Amino acid sequence: MESAEIRRRWLRFFEERGHTVVPSASLIADDPTLLLVPAGMVPFKPYFLGEATPPAPRATSVQKCVRTPDIEEVGKTTRHGTFFQMCGNFSFGDYFKEGAITYAWELLTTSQEQGGYGLDPERLWITVYLDDDEAETIWREKIGVPAERIQRLGKKDNFWSMGVPGPCGPCSEINYDRGPEFGVEGGPAVNDERYVEIWNLVFMQYERGAGEDKENFPILGDLPSKNIDTGLGLERLAMILQDVRNLYEIDTSRIVIDKATELTGVRYGADQASDVSLRVVTDHMRTSVMLIGDGVTPGNEGRGYVLRRIMRRAIRNMRLLGATGPVVAELVDTVIESMGQQYPELITERKRILTVALAEEAAFLKALKGGTNILDTAVTETKAAGSTVLSGDKAFLLHDTWGFPIDLTLEMAAEQGLSVDEPGFRRLMKEQRERAKADARAKKTGHADLSAYREVADAAGATDFTGYLATEGEST
Numbered sequence: 001m002e003s004a005e006i007r008r009r010w011l012r013f014f015e016e017r018g019h020t021v022v023p024s025a026s027l028i029a030d031d032p033t034l035l036l037v038p039a040g041m042v043p044f045k046p047y048f049l050g051e052a053t054p055p056a057p058r059a060t061s062v063q064k065c066v067r068t069p070d071i072e073e074v075g076k077t078t079r080h081g082t083f084f085q086m087c088g089n090f091s092f093g094d095y096f097k098e099g100a101i102t103y104a105w106e107l108l109t110t111s112q113e114q115g116g117y118g119l120d121p122e123r124l125w126i127t128v129y130l131d132d133d134e135a136e137t138i139w140r141e142k143i144g145v146p147a148e149r150i151q152r153l154g155k156k157d158n159f160w161s162m163g164v165p166g167p168c169g170p171c172s173e174i175n176y177d178r179g180p181e182f183g184v185e186g187g188p189a190v191n192d193e194r195y196v197e198i199w200n201l202v203f204m205q206y207e208r209g210a211g212e213d214k215e216n217f218p219i220l221g222d223l224p225s226k227n228i229d230t231g232l233g234l235e236r237l238a239m240i241l242q243d244v245r246n247l248y249e250i251d252t253s254r255i256v257i258d259k260a261t262e263l264t265g266v267r268y269g270a271d272q273a274s275d276v277s278l279r280v281v282t283d284h285m286r287t288s289v290m291l292i293g294d295g296v297t298p299g300n301e302g303r304g305y306v307l308r309r310i311m312r313r314a315i316r317n318m319r320l321l322g323a324t325g326p327v328v329a330e331l332v333d334t335v336i337e338s339m340g341q342q343y344p345e346l347i348t349e350r351k352r353i354l355t356v357a358l359a360e361e362a363a364f365l366k367a368l369k370g371g372t373n374i375l376d377t378a379v380t381e382t383k384a385a386g387s388t389v390l391s392g393d394k395a396f397l398l399h400d401t402w403g404f405p406i407d408l409t410l411e412m413a414a415e416q417g418l419s420v421d422e423p424g425f426r427r428l429m430k431e432q433r434e435r436a437k438a439d440a441r442a443k444k445t446g447h448a449d450l451s452a453y454r455e456v457a458d459a460a461g462a463t464d465f466t467g468y469l470a471t472e473g474e475s476t
């Protein structure tokens with residue numbers, strides 16, 4: 001089943017059951033606490049928080065999402081993309097656990113001939129929150145899932161909150177058993193690659209109090225009106241229905257892999273490391289095009305910095321695969337070709353997207369050239385001095401003069417057998433930031449731009465992207 005058909009069936013199923021179909025919002029979140037939309041519920045947040053009255057009690061959408069914190073998983077696990085689409089159904093004080101569970105089961109297990117996705121019920125495993133007996137009873141008694149395929153998971157996986165006072169509640173997740181070729185048995189609690197999570201049902205039933213701790217916060221009591229928020233990963237379901245091994249090989253992504261192999265001459269499936277690079281290129285180019293499509297431009301802070309790092313990582317991986325010249329134009333066109341059917345604005349905006357992407361490629365190729373010279377010299381000097389650690393000074397210099405993100409320096413140094421004095425690098429970054437702040441104070445002119453960039457850059461380096469986006473992974 002093609003991705004486009006998965007989407008159509010989703011929306012039709014919920015529309016037939018009284019849900020208002022809401023188009024995807026832009027990836028640029030209309031929300032000061034988020035840079036980018038990480039989950040389908042984000043556009044509905046005001047309704048869940050009671051800040052606005054929903055126009056209808058039920059809604060459904062297929063929402064574009066970007067999760068930067070998942071960047072390290074890309075290409076290594078089989079199931080994480082930085083861009084993906086979350087299919088959702090939402091109830092604002094209308095149906096609750098039983099309704100959500102019944103709909104999910106019906107849509108997943110109804111045969112394809114009858115409009116469902118036709119998954120084998122015996123391959124579906126359920127998780128519920130530790131003390132959520134109510135959900136378990138529905139799964140067992142109403143749906144008929146045997147007890148041995150229901151597992152209980154703790155706060156980290158199966159309890160949802162926005163990290164601030166407001167609604168929160170337990171989740172129940174539906175996982176698909178991909179079989180022994182994906183590793184040991186034992187259910188999703190044991191092996192989350194074999195038993196891949198496809199659908200998360202969030203039951204918003206409690207009021208959360210204040211408190212920073214992610215796992216330990218006060219619950220004030222029941223919400224007066226209970227809500228449902230669910231999210232199913234479209235690409236994950238496509239991976240199962242198209243019977244491919246990972247997200248990057250589904251219909252809408254595979255053609256990007258194929259384009260990248262054509263541009264580099266590398267064969268997909270020939271070698272572990274180059275396969276990871278091909279998947280990174282595929283994922284990151286998709287994300288880049290979707291971000292530029294929604295109006296993000298590469299820059300040194302905020303969303304622009306997210307885009308810059310993702311795009312530069314894609315280009316760098318193309319070079320690892322052997323590309324020497326520009327590659328972005330053809331990759332962008334391939335992504336537009338595959339995603340344009342569902343997002344026609346990509347086609348009408350093609351020229352603008354290409355212009356932005358090509359300018360960033362040119363800037364990066366220039367930086368890469370200058371930075372590589374500095375790095376090579378530094379590596380030779382380091383080795384000559386009998387050391388295996390590139391100094392923090394050099395990493396800082398690369399960052400400062402050529403905009404090398406620390407992960408790029410780490411990777412390039414590792415290729416030449418060196419590690420990097422990261423603490424030293426961070427110390428210099430911090431000192432520079434403090435100098436910038438002091439300067440700004442002294443001159444009483446706001447050097448805000450510069451220091452903001454440094455903070456973002458530093459935080460991003462320190463935690464590999466998660467620093468300033470840490471809250472993104474938490475929704476849904």
Ligand code: ATP
Nearest residue numbers: 070079080081084197198199200231232233236476
């Ligand atoms: P996982 O545990 O596999 O990382 P998650 O629990 O972080 O997933 P949720 O926040 O519950 O995911 O999001 C709802 C659904 O969105 C998931 O069940 C999954 O199908 C999909 N999804 C989440 N993250 C990704 C991703 N990085 N790439 C593709 N699909 C994703």
Ligand code: MG
Nearest residue numbers: 157173197200
């Ligand atoms: Mg999970």
Ligand code: MG
Nearest residue numbers: 173197200476
């Ligand atoms: Mg989940």
Ligand code: MG
Nearest residue numbers: 067070080473
């Ligand atoms: Mg996750």
